[in-house]
Amino acid sequence: xxxxxxxxxxxxxxxxxxxxxxxxxxxxxxxxxxxxxxxxxxxxxxxxxxxxxxxxxxxxxxxxxxxxxxxxxxxxxxxxxxxxxxxxxxxxxxxxxxxxxxxxxxxxxxxxxxxxxxxxxxxxxxxxxxxxxxxxxxxxxxxxxxxxxxxxxxxxxxxxxxxxxxxxxxxxxxxxxxxxxxxxxxxxxxxxxxxxxxxxxxxxxxxxxxxxxxxxxxxxxxxxxxxxxxxxxxxxxxxxxxxxxxxxxxxxxxxxxxxxxxxxxxxxxxxxxxxxxxxxxxxxxxxxxxxxxxxxxxxxxxxxxxxxxxxxxxxxxxxxxxxxxxxxxxxxxxxxxxxxxxxxxxxxxxxxxxxxxxxxxxxxxxxxxxxxxxxxxxxxxxxxxxxxxxxxxxxxxxxxxxxxxxxxxxxxxxxxxxxxxxxxxxxxxxxxxxxxxxxxxxxxxxxxxxxxxxxxxxxxxxxxxxxxxxxxxxxxxxxxxxxxxxxxxxxxxxxxxxxxxxxxxxxxxxxxxxxxxxxxxxxxxxxxxxxxxxxxxxxxxxxxxxxxxxxxxxxxxxxxxxxxxxxxxxxxxxxxxxxxxxxxxxxxxxxxxxxxxxxxxxxxxxxxxxxxxxxxxxxxxxxxxxx
Amino acid sequence: xxxxxxxxxxxxxxxxxxxxxxxxxxxxxxxxxxxxxxxxxxxxxxxxxxxxxxxxxxxxxxxxxxxxxxxxxxxxxxxxxxxxxxxxxxxxxxxxxxxxxxxxxxxxxxxxxxxxxxxxxxxxxxxxxxxxxxxxxxxxxxxxxxxxxxxxxxxxxxxxxxxxxxxxxxxxxxxxxxxxxxxxx
Numbered sequence: 167x168x169x170x171x172x173x174x175x176x177x178x179x180x181x182x183x184x185x186x187x188x189x190x191x192x193x194x195x196x197x198x199x200x201x202x203x204x205x206x207x208x209x210x211x212x213x214x215x216x217x218x219x220x221x222x223x224x225x226x227x228x229x230x231x232x233x234x235x236x237x238x239x240x241x242x243x244x245x246x247x248x249x250x251x252x253x254x255x256x257x258x259x260x261x262x263x264x265x266x267x268x269x270x271x272x273x274x275x276x277x278x279x280x281x282x283x284x285x286x287x288x289x290x291x292x293x294x295x296x297x298x299x300x301x302x303x304x305x306x307x308x309x310x311x312x313x314x315x316x317x318x319x320x321x322x323x324x325x326x327x328x329x330x331x332x333x334x335x336x337x338x339x340x341x342x343x344x345x346x347x348x349x350x351x352x353x354x355x356x357x358x359x360x361x362x363x364x365x366x367x368x369x370x371x372x373x374x375x376x377x378x379x380x381x382x383x384x385x386x387x388x389x390x391x392x393x394x395x396x397x398x399x400x401x402x403x404x405x406x407x408x409x410x411x412x413x414x415x416x417x418x419x420x421x422x423x424x425x426x427x428x429x430x431x432x433x434x435x436x437x438x439x440x441x442x443x444x445x446x447x448x449x450x451x452x453x454x455x456x457x458x459x460x461x462x463x464x465x466x467x468x469x470x471x472x473x474x475x476x477x478x479x480x481x482x483x484x485x486x487x488x489x490x491x492x493x494x495x496x497x498x499x500x501x502x503x504x505x506x507x508x509x510x511x512x513x514x515x516x517x518x519x520x521x522x523x524x525x526x527x528x529x530x531x532x533x534x535x536x537x538x539x540x541x542x543x544x545x546x547x548x549x550x551x552x553x554x555x556x557x558x559x560x561x562x563x564x565x566x567x568x569x570x571x572x573x574x575x576x577x578x579x580x581x582x583x584x585x586x587x588x589x590x591x592x593x594x595x596x597x598x599x600x601x602x603x604x605x606x607x608x609x610x611x612x613x614x615x616x617x618x619x620x621x622x623x624x625x626x627x628x629x630x631x632x633x634x635x636x637x638x639x640x641x642x643x644x645x646x647x648x649x650x651x652x653x654x655x656x657x658x659x660x661x662x663x664x665x666x667x668x669x670x671x672x673x674x675x676x677x678x679x680x681x682x683x684x685x686x687x688x689x690x691x692x693x694x695x696x697x698x699x700x701x702x703x704x705x706x707x708x709x710x711x712x713x714x715x716x717x718x719x720x721x722x723x724x725x726x727x728x729x730x731x732x733x734x735x736x737x738x739x740x741x742x743x744x745x746x747x748x749x750x751x752x753x754x755x756x757x758x759x760x761x762x763x764x765x766x767x768x769x770x771x772x773x774x775x776x777x778x779x780x781x782x783x784x785x786x787x788x789x790x791x792x793x
Numbered sequence: 794x795x796x797x798x799x800x801x802x803x804x805x806x807x808x809x810x811x812x813x814x815x816x817x818x819x820x821x822x823x824x825x826x827x828x829x830x831x832x833x834x835x836x837x838x839x840x841x842x843x844x845x846x847x848x849x850x851x852x853x854x855x856x857x858x859x860x861x862x863x864x865x866x867x868x869x870x871x872x873x874x875x876x877x878x879x880x881x882x883x884x885x886x887x888x889x890x891x892x893x894x895x896x897x898x899x900x901x902x903x904x905x906x907x908x909x910x911x912x913x914x915x916x917x918x919x920x921x922x923x924x925x926x927x928x929x930x931x932x933x934x935x936x937x938x939x940x941x942x943x944x945x946x947x948x949x950x951x952x953x954x955x956x957x958x959x960x961x962x963x964x965x966x967x968x969x970x971x972x973x974x975x976x977x978x
Contacts, residue, residue, distance in 0.1 A: 224964065230838050232944065233968040301841035301881060 176350035183342035184335060191334055195327045199320070206319060207292075211285045214294045214312050217250070222298035222308040225255055229263060229298065229306040237264035244268070244310075251291075252311040256280040258304050280307040290314050352381040356388055369396035429599075440482055444475035451475070474519070480778075487776075489617045492624055496760070499542035499628045503653060506537040506571060506578055513550030514569065521558045521567055526584075531570040537578050538653040541629050544782070546650075549622045549633075553582040553646045556618060560644070561586030573652070577631075580648040588644050589637040597635055598623050626650070673792050674698045678719035680710035680736065681754065682729055693781050699788070707731025711739055718745045721788065723779075726755040726766070734769035741770040752787060754779055826866065831945045832938055833870040836903060836927060839936060840880040842965035845900060846923050846958040850883075857883050858898050860890035862915055863905030863929070871903065892918065899924055906931025923958045935959065939970055946970040 221240055228237035237255050244250045244266055252274045253266040260279040267274055285294045292314045298306045352375075359373040369392055375385040454468035491497040510532060521528055539546070550569075557567045561584045568583035589597060597619050619635070626633040631650040637643065677694055681687040682705050691701040702717045704710040707730035714722065722740065726733035733753055740746040752773040753766040766774045775783055840857055857880055861868045868889055875885045890896065892911035902919045906912040907930035916933040919926050927947075928934030935953045939946050948971040954961050966972050 224967075227842065227962075227964040227968040231835065231947075231965075231968045233946075236968050 174350075175353055176346050179346040179350055180339065180342045183338060183346070187335060187338040188331070191331045195331065199323055199327065202323060203316060203320065207287065207314070207316065210292055210312065210314055211287070211294070214250070214292055214310050215285065215296060217244075217247070218294045218296035218308045218310045221253065221310075222255075222296055222306070223300075225264070225308065226298050226300040226305050229255060229257060230300060234264045238266065240264075241266035247312075249315075250310055250312045252276055252309075254280075254309040255298075256307040256309065258306055260307075263306060274311065276311075277309065280309055283307075287314060290317065348377075349381075352377050352385065356381070356385055360388070363392065369399055437482075437486070441479065444479045447471050447475045484778075485617050485621065488621050492617075492621065494759070497621075497624060497628065499545050499625065501540045501542055501629075504539050504541050504543040504546070506539055506580075506650075507532050509539070509541070509543050509546045510550060510569070510571060510580070512543070512547040513554060516547065516551035517554035517558065520555050524558050524561070524565070525563045526558055526561060526565045526567045529566065529568045529570070531568075531572075533571060533573055537571070537573060539578070539629075539650055540653045541650070542625075545625050546629065549625050549648065550580065550582070552618045552622050553648070557582055557584035557586065557644070557646075560584065574649075576652055577649050578652055580650070582646045582648075583643065585643040588640050588642040589635065590640050591637075594635060594637060674700060675720040675788055675791070676700045676702075676717060677788075678702045678704070678710065678714055678717060678722040678724075678749075680704045680707070680723070680728055680733075681725040682706065682727070683725070690779075690781065690784070694784070697785070705729075707733075707736050710736055714740055714746050714749075715743060719749050721750045721752065721791070722746070723752045723754050723775075723784065724771075726753055726757075726762075734765060737766075737769040737771050750787070750791060828940075828945060829864075829867050829870045832929065833867070833874055835938075835945065835947070836871060836901060837874055837878055837880065837885070839925065839927065839965070840885075840901065842962035843925050843954075844960040844962075845925075849900060849923050851898075854883060857885045857900050859885060859887045860896065860899040860902045860924075861887060862890050862892075862909045862912065863903060864908050867903070867905060867908075890915070896922055896924060901925045901927065902934075904928045904931075904934060906933060920953075920957065925957075925959055926953070935961075941970055948972070950974075 221244075225237045225240045228234070228240065241253045241255065241264055244253055245268070248268065251268045251272070254276045255263040255265070256279065257263045262276070262278070265276055267276075281293075281295050283295050283297050285292060290313060292312050294310045294312075296308045296310075297304055298308055355376070356373045359371050363369060363371050372389050372392065373385045375382050375389075448471075451468040451472035454471075455465055458465040458468060488497065510530075514528075514530065554567065554569060558565075561567065566585050568581065570583075571578060571580045573579075599620065619633075623633040626648055629650055631648060633649075634647045636645045636647065677699050679687050679691055679694075679701060681703075684705060687703045687705065691703045694701045702713050702719065704713050707728040709730070710722075710724065710728065711731065724733045724736055728736065731739070733755070737751050737753070740749065740751060750773070751771045752775060753769075753771040754775050754777060755762055755766070756777045763774045773787060775787075836859060859871060859875070861871055868887070872887045875887045878885050888899075890899065890902065892914040896902065896919055899919075899922075902915070902924050904912045904915055904926065906928050909915070912928070912931060913933060916926055916928070925936070926934035927936045927938070929938045931937065932950075935950050935957070937948045937950070939948055947969055949961060949966060949969045951961065951966075951972055952974045
């Protein structure tokens with residue numbers, strides 16, 4: 167709160183000047199007055215004494231020769247001096263000799279005898295008694311009485327003094343008002359700025375320095391202080407802003423964490439649910455197999471059920487692995503020249519059972535000319551089959567599933583449509599969030615982990631394309647649009663990865679498999695042998711080393727977690743042996759982190775595959791060696 | 794010196810008192826003794842208003858010499874005052890003079906014209922010297938006593954004074970009963 171200035175400094179300055187002037191005038195006036203009163207009194211006395219002396223001298227003969235008439239004539243000369251009201255001459259024996267009264271009818275009383283010589287002032291009268299000498303002898307005494315008009319004089323003097331004082335004060339006031347500006351203006355400016363600063367809280371204001379005196383120093387100091395305050399205020403403000411920003415970030419992060427935590431909880435619940443779902447049919451299938459005995463139809467039925475459930479579980483676990491890769495940013499695509507139609511057919515093969523099991527009609531349309539893409543065939547097929555599975559899943563049985571592709575300029579647009587339950591508008595964007603599901607209840611009818619679309623979009627983006635989901639709303643079906651860039655030229659087309667087992671067998675290789683998962687190793691070995699390769703299977707590190715020396719494999723697929731001697735040690739040992747130093751060593755591991763790849767490379771591995779390893783990956787490795 | 798002054802002042806005061814008393818008395822009685830006393834006092838007072846030429850005194854403190862040609866009473870009255878009197882720091886001596894006697898050293902000559910037969914001769918004798926002549930009852934002197942309504946007053950013949958190289962103070966003239974330029978007869 168700023169208090170108003172009750173007494174301006176300029177007014178104070180003027181007042182100081184006025185009071186000083188007034189006091190100086192008063193003191194000097196009173197001094198002069200006193201001096202004048204005294205001087206005038208003295209001069210009156212001197213004047214009167216001189217007159218007495220003169221009159222006495224001229225009247226001495228009259229006294230000496232007893233001539234009162236002459237004496238009276240002498241005294242009568244006093245008429246020219248109206249201030250003298252009475253005069254008298256006395257003889258030496260104190261007798262009244264002659265007298266004079268300016269106003270004979272007045273009340274002036276002459277003394278009977280002369281008093282002692284000298285003067286006397288009483289009231290407004292001065293009396294002088296003066297002895298008269300003639301030739302050194304006293305001849306008589308003269309007495310004079312005069313008006314002493316000190317009151318009139320004092321009155322006049324006071325009037326003059328008052329007039330002079332008033333005029334002086336007026337002049338002093340004018341001068342002070344003019345001169346005080348030079349002192350007060352800089353101060354007023356500073357105080358004005360200070361007032362503005364307080365009112366507007368604006369520390370960027372500065373006072374103008376107009377003098378080099380103490381006020382100038384004050385202005386400098388004031389401006390410096392303002393600068394300091396301004397700097398501090400700015401620093402504090404920026405710190406506040408920073409703090410607010412950090413708090414917002416922290417709140418956002420906390421929110422995000424809480425959301426992620428909730429999603430993870432939901433996901434875990436969903437995951438447990440989804441993983442548990444196939445177990446019951448599997449268990450039932452086993453029971454059926456045991457009961458089937460010689461009933462081949464029943465056994466076949468049980469196997470079908472079990473295969474389907476197993477496939478579901480594998481898909482779930484695959485999704486989980488992909489989720490992990492997305493989370494850690496390790497999701498990668500290996501691009502090669504592929505044909506769109508092939509990828510679409512693969513996807514249809516994968517998703518076909520699901521579509522058929524739900525009794526949907528499907529409408530497939532592809533361009534007749536092959537369309538080349540630079541893409542990871544497996545991943546792209548995964549995207550399409552995922553979309554198809556979703557369409558089949560979220561459409562009531564007997565629905566209609568569309569799967570079309572068309573070329574549009576440099577792009578190819580693949581569309582998956584359905585006439586299913588659709589997606590509410592508010593969920594359209596959220597469907598791409600990890601673990602997001604439209605139906606949050608655990609009792610929902612449609613299984614899934616809520617990662618499918620997230621994964622699909624991420625994969626499409628890795629291919630340089632876009633994935634959009636459109637829906638007119640709940641119950642209106644859904645349309646998923648994938649746009650992918652086309653390969654630049656068709657001529658440089660390379661062989662895609664052909665369907666593995668149906669493809670022409672490549673060159674036969676000697677292959678060493680080392681895995682403690684006996685079933686995996688055995689089945690994989692059987693498949694590879696069917697492709698014409700010579701395969702050696704071992705189940706621990708020591709055995710693998712022994713067999714390798716003897717078998718001299720072209721390829722060695724080594725599990726890292728081998729009993730006896732782990733994969734890294736085994737690789738280092740094989741690299742040192744002359745028989746196997748030239749072999750292609752492939753690490754097969756459940757850990758796909760960058761760290762694991764680096765460890766494998768350091769141990770001497772040429773390649774690194776992450777479990778579960780599919781036959782296709784192994785065939786690809788072998789074919790690359792061929793070419 | 795101071796004491797002397799005081800004493801003389803006191804004496805003058807006494808005399809004046811006496812004179813006034815007698816004069817007042819004389820108005821009724823017409824006593825010539827009082828008149829003579831007043832005249833004697835006047836003689837002394839005249840000394841203060843007259844300037845003699847420089848050669849009139851042999852020394853700075855030489856006494857005033859008053860010559861008297863009159864009655865014995867008058868001589869006594871004048872002599873009474875001389876003993877206690879000084880004028881301008883000079884003592885005063887009084888001596889009787891007569892016609893034919895040397896007037897050297899006399900400054901003031903009192904001549905009673907009525908009472909002295911050879912007054913004319915004496916005044917003629919003094920007329921050639923710087924002598925202030927005061928006459929009573931005649932008109933031959935520079936200063937002549939007159940009676941005005943019973944009061945002793947005097948007239949002044951300024952021409953005579955000038956001729957005898959005497960300067961009379963104007964203040965003396967102011968109280969004179971009459972002043973004339975009158976030349977001597």
